[in-house]
Amino acid sequence: MSLINDLFKDTRVVIYAAAVILAIILIAVFGLKFGLDLEGGSYLQLQLQGAVTQVDVTPEKILEVQFGASNAEKHGDTYVVTVPGKLDPTLADDLGYSGAKVVTQGNATKVTIVASSETIITNYLKKNLDADVKIVGVAPIKYEIRTNVTRESLNALLAPVGGSVPVGEDTFVQGVTAETVDETKKVLDSKLNRLGLQDIKVRIVDNKYILIDLAGMDVATAQDVVGKPGKFEIRIETENNESMHVLYGDAVESVDIPQGDRQGGWGVPFTLSEEGAAVFQKAAIDAGATKNPDAHDIAMYLDKDEIFSAPLAAELAGSLNKVPVRSMEARVGSGDAGSAKAKELYIHLREGALPVNVEIVGSGQVSAALGAQFKIQMVFAGLIALLAVAGMVYYRYREKRIVLPMITTSFSEVIMMLGIWAVAGWQLDLASLAGIIMVIGTGVDQLVIITDELMRGGEAAAASADRSIKERAAAAAEKAGAKMAATTSKVYLSRLSRAFTIILGAAATTAVAMLPLLYMGFGALTGFALIIILGVILGTLIARPAYGRIIGHILGA
Amino acid sequence: MELEEIISKYPPKQIMLIPIAIIILAFISLGATYFSTGSPVHLGIEFTGGTLITVPATGTEDAAKAQFAQYPLVDVRDIGNRYMIQFGPMSDSEYAALAKQVNAEYDGAEIRHMGPIYSKELQAQVMRYLPISFLLMALVVFIVFRQPMVSLLVVVSALADILTAAASMNITGVQLSLGTVAALLMLIGYSVDTDILLSMRVLKRKGSVDEKIIGAMGTGLMMSGTTIAAVIALIIVSNFLYLIIPSFTRMDVIADMSTVLIFGLAADIFNTWVTNAQGLRWYFSRSSKAVRGQKK
Numbered sequence: 001m002s003l004i005n006d007l008f009k010d011t012r013v014v015i016y017a018a019a020v021i022l023a024i025i026l027i028a029v030f031g032l033k034f035g036l037d038l039e040g041g042s043y044l045q046l047q048l049q050g051a052v053t054q055v056d057v058t059p060e061k062i063l064e065v066q067f068g069a070s071n072a073e074k075h076g077d078t079y080v081v082t083v084p085g086k087l088d089p090t091l092a093d094d095l096g097y098s099g100a101k102v103v104t105q106g107n108a109t110k111v112t113i114v115a116s117s118e119t120i121i122t123n124y125l126k127k128n129l130d131a132d133v134k135i136v137g138v139a140p141i142k143y144e145i146r147t148n149v150t151r152e153s154l155n156a157l158l159a160p161v162g163g164s165v166p167v168g169e170d171t172f173v174q175g176v177t178a179e180t181v182d183e184t185k186k187v188l189d190s191k192l193n194r195l196g197l198q199d200i201k202v203r204i205v206d207n208k209y210i211l212i213d214l215a216g217m218d219v220a221t222a223q224d225v226v227g228k229p230g231k232f233e234i235r236i237e238t239e240n241n242e243s244m245h246v247l248y249g250d251a252v253e254s255v256d257i258p259q260g261d262r263q264g265g266w267g268v269p270f271t272l273s274e275e276g277a278a279v280f281q282k283a284a285i286d287a288g289a290t291k292n293p294d295a296h297d298i299a300m301y302l303d304k305d306e307i308f309s310a311p312l313a314a315e316l317a318g319s320l321n322k323v324p325v326r327s328m329e330a331r332v333g334s335g336d337a338g339s340a341k342a343k344e345l346y347i348h349l350r351e352g353a354l355p356v357n358v359e360i361v362g363s364g365q366v367s368a369a370l371g372a373q374f375k376i377q378m379v380f381a382g383l384i385a386l387l388a389v390a391g392m393v394y395y396r397y398r399e400k401r402i403v404l405p406m407i408t409t410s411f412s413e414v415i416m417m418l419g420i421w422a423v424a425g426w427q428l429d430l431a432s433l434a435g436i437i438m439v440i441g442t443g444v445d446q447l448v449i450i451t452d453e454l455m456r457g458g459e460a461a462a463a464s465a466d467r468s469i470k471e472r473a474a475a476a477a478e479k480a481g482a483k484m485a486a487t488t489s490k491v492y493l494s495r496l497s498r499a500f501t502i503i504l505g506a507a508a509t510t511a512v513a514m515l516p517l518l519y520m521g522f523g524a525l526t527g528f529a530l531i532i533i534l535g536v537i538l539g540t541l542i543a544r545p546a547y548g549r550i551i552g553h554i555l556g557a
Numbered sequence: 558m559e560l561e562e563i564i565s566k567y568p569p570k571q572i573m574l575i576p577i578a579i580i581i582l583a584f585i586s587l588g589a590t591y592f593s594t595g596s597p598v599h600l601g602i603e604f605t606g607g608t609l610i611t612v613p614a615t616g617t618e619d620a621a622k623a624q625f626a627q628y629p630l631v632d633v634r635d636i637g638n639r640y641m642i643q644f645g646p647m648s649d650s651e652y653a654a655l656a657k658q659v660n661a662e663y664d665g666a667e668i669r670h671m672g673p674i675y676s677k678e679l680q681a682q683v684m685r686y687l688p689i690s691f692l693l694m695a696l697v698v699f700i701v702f703r704q705p706m707v708s709l710l711v712v713v714s715a716l717a718d719i720l721t722a723a724a725s726m727n728i729t730g731v732q733l734s735l736g737t738v739a740a741l742l743m744l745i746g747y748s749v750d751t752d753i754l755l756s757m758r759v760l761k762r763k764g765s766v767d768e769k770i771i772g773a774m775g776t777g778l779m780m781s782g783t784t785i786a787a788v789i790a791l792i793i794v795s796n797f798l799y800l801i802i803p804s805f806t807r808m809d810v811i812a813d814m815s816t817v818l819i820f821g822l823a824a825d826i827f828n829t830w831v832t833n834a835q836g837l838r839w840y841f842s843r844s845s846k847a848v849r850g851q852k853k
Contacts, residue, residue, distance in 0.1 A: 042668075219656050219660075220653060361674040364667070364669035366667050367666060367667060369664075373804065374808060378794075378811075381794035381795070382790075388786035388790050392779070392786045393783065431736075434810075437787055438743065438784075441785075445783055448779045448780055448783065453776075502757045505697070505701040506749070509753070510747050512696075512746065513691075513742050513743070513747075514743070515690070516686035516687075516690045516693075517739060519686070520682045520738070521738070522679075524735050
């Protein structure tokens with residue numbers, strides 16, 4: 001057919017045809033992935049607890065209050081703290097200044113601490129919040145507090161040392177730094193992978209929230225798996241059922257796969273770092289566990305739950321008296337429960353605890369059967385929408401030769417989008433499918449603009465819906481003083497360009513209005529926004545220029 | 558013919574009283590809701606926090622109510638072979654217990670849980686992003702036309718569309734959810750399409766303003782028609798089909814979204830061809846006199 005030959009000489013039409021074919025190939029090769037709400041599974045929305053804050057406080061004052069000192073002075077890189085009378089030798093260590101020099105002369109004690117002012121502030125916050133504190137940023141120096149604090153609670157905490165959080169909105173920000181979010185995401189990622197779960201997606205939203213999709217898992221199980229930071233702690237019993245902290249999980253250097261014994265008991269062997277082993281030895285000796293193991297149980301906790309508590313074995317107690325011991329084992333129980341617990345401990349020891357506590361702010365689940373049903377319903381909706389739109393177009397133009405290219409173009413825009421989704425590996429969720437239907441509805445609009453602009457049929461078209469297209473085209477052509485067949489003529493091109501000014505304006509407004517949705521709603525509507533934005537772009541750049549040519553030829557033929 | 562009469566029979570200033578009255582009515586509706594609830598539209602569960610579950614309808618509604626009586630139950634609704642059960646805010650441990658119970662007792666339960674942090678953050682996001690979206694749209698309109706008055710008319714028409722759509726939510730009892738927010742954003746971007754078409758035609762084509770408006774109307778009504786057709790398809794499938802086809806379920810998000818869209822699109826037809834068109838008639842009748850005076 002000469003029409004087709006003519007058309008394929010046009011670059012726009014060739015690009016369009018190539019894009020559609022490419023999209024079909026991409027869909028066939030990569031396949032489409034569906035979102036959780038269509039495939040079934042559960043999702044969790046986590047907030048990381050913490051704050052990034054500035055602090056107004058003098059380090060000398062902190063030291064004075066902490067040591068009960070009469071005076072604290074800064075000399076270069078060191079602080080000298082003068083305390084009346086004698087000082088508990090372990091106090092400096094307890095406050096986090098392990099290298100401090102303590103000298104008692106007469107009735108005063110001098111403590112020399114090599115530290116920067118930021119270290120002193122960090123130590124104070126750590127000690128009083130019982131949480132990790134990191135220094136972030138320079139001028140102004142900010143502190144990332146990795147626990148749940150408010151501006152008020154922090155001010156109350158700083159009041160005894162005469163400090164406060166400076167007034168202003170950006171001096172105290174809830175949330176943690178992007179790096180911490182990323183680190184948490186990585187730990188979560190590897191922990192979940194260790195559990196042998198398939199198809200888990202961990203995403204960061206808005207730098208503050210972590211979104212986890214767990215395919216094929218119910219929400220109760222998901223919360224159990226993810227909601228705990230996995231903090232491992234070893235404590236030792238001192239006196240009267242009291243215990244003292246010895247080590248955290250970060251002192252564990254390596255861990256072996258859980259092992260079951262003949263009695264069905266499960267244990268997780270692990271190795272302490274050298275420093276960790278030394279700390280453990282010192283604690284065991286200090287507490288008296290090496291001399292009287294039975295009165296001083298060693299306890300291991302995972303997220304403050306006791307998972308193990310037993311006296312030191314006699315031979316271990318004996319050797320600990322002489323040298324640090326690095327190899328240890330946590331016995332966690334027997335049977336299936338023991339096996340599960342051992343596996344959980346293994347994962348947490350291996351991947352480390354989450355840098356911050358997480359709070360589940362939202363969660364949910366969809367069953368696979370319900371998801372499949374939604375899918376069918378949406379395909380149904382899409383088909384009805386396409387038919388309804390086709391009906392409207394036919395009602396207006398009464399001409400198959402316009403209806404068919406229009407509907408085909410609109411449908412091919414959907415194909416192109418799906419092609420992108422397939423190759424990018426993005427998931428289609430319920431909202432994206434709704435987005436596709438909106439793209440069909442709005443995409444045809446633009447084709448209507450092109451058609452009307454080319455035909456000049458806009459005039460009184462509503463009144464003359466029953467007039468045949470040829471009559472109107474002829475009338476319009478006559479009016480403009482040019483034949484429609486002359487598709488390269490000036491009139492045709494100027495009309496086409498005018499149509500595209502309108503289309504570009506309309507497309508741009510639709511796209512920019514959708515931009516905020518990319519960042520809103522914890523990612524729930526990202527698919528909807530993305531599909532509309534991309535649909536508008538693809539339509540305007542590829543499909544509609546080609547449609548302009550094709551319909552020009554058809555009207556001219 | 559009728560349409561032409563509406564466009565050109567009455568002086569613009571007189572006709573403009575209708576949209577102004579509608580905008581005032583919309584404001585009254587939003588204001589009244591604001592004073593009774595603290596926000597201009599009724600907030601859905603995503604913004605107030607709470608838990609929503611849907612389970613296969615195996616027993617009666619009362620049986621379902623009794624089953625979950627120990628939780629802060631708000632409402633049980635039949636949504637076509639499933640019950641939708643809504644709960645108020647509850648503690649994390651209560652929620653964990655509820656999730657376990659639901660999964661133990663039902664196959665294929667759907668659960669959505671929105672904690673207080675989630676809903677607060679969502680409220681803040683809407684307050685932040687809805688205006689941003691509108692401003693971005695307005696910016697594009699001003700760039701496209703580079704004529705303050707014409708651009709302003711387009712933006713005002715869009716604002717009227719959004720206000721009408723929001724007010725219609727109060728009248729029809731649709732609550733603000735993520736879906737309806739998406740619909741409002743969609744309206745912000747889409748409702749100006751016909752306004753752009755109209756203004757472009759009036760600016761770029763030759764002929765009398767009234768003729769150009771009527772010409773644009775044919776195309777514009779068709780544009781709205783196709784979109785409304787697509788939205789009606791969504792309404793039917795999400796909202797009514799379950800009444801006919803027993804295996805289908807009501808799709809809440811889509812249903813809310815399409816309800817807001819249909820009101821917004823209806824408002825858009827009115828605001829484009831009355832508010833914006835009459836605004837253009839008024840502006841060009843004034844400026845053509847002024848321009849003729851200035852130009853040689």
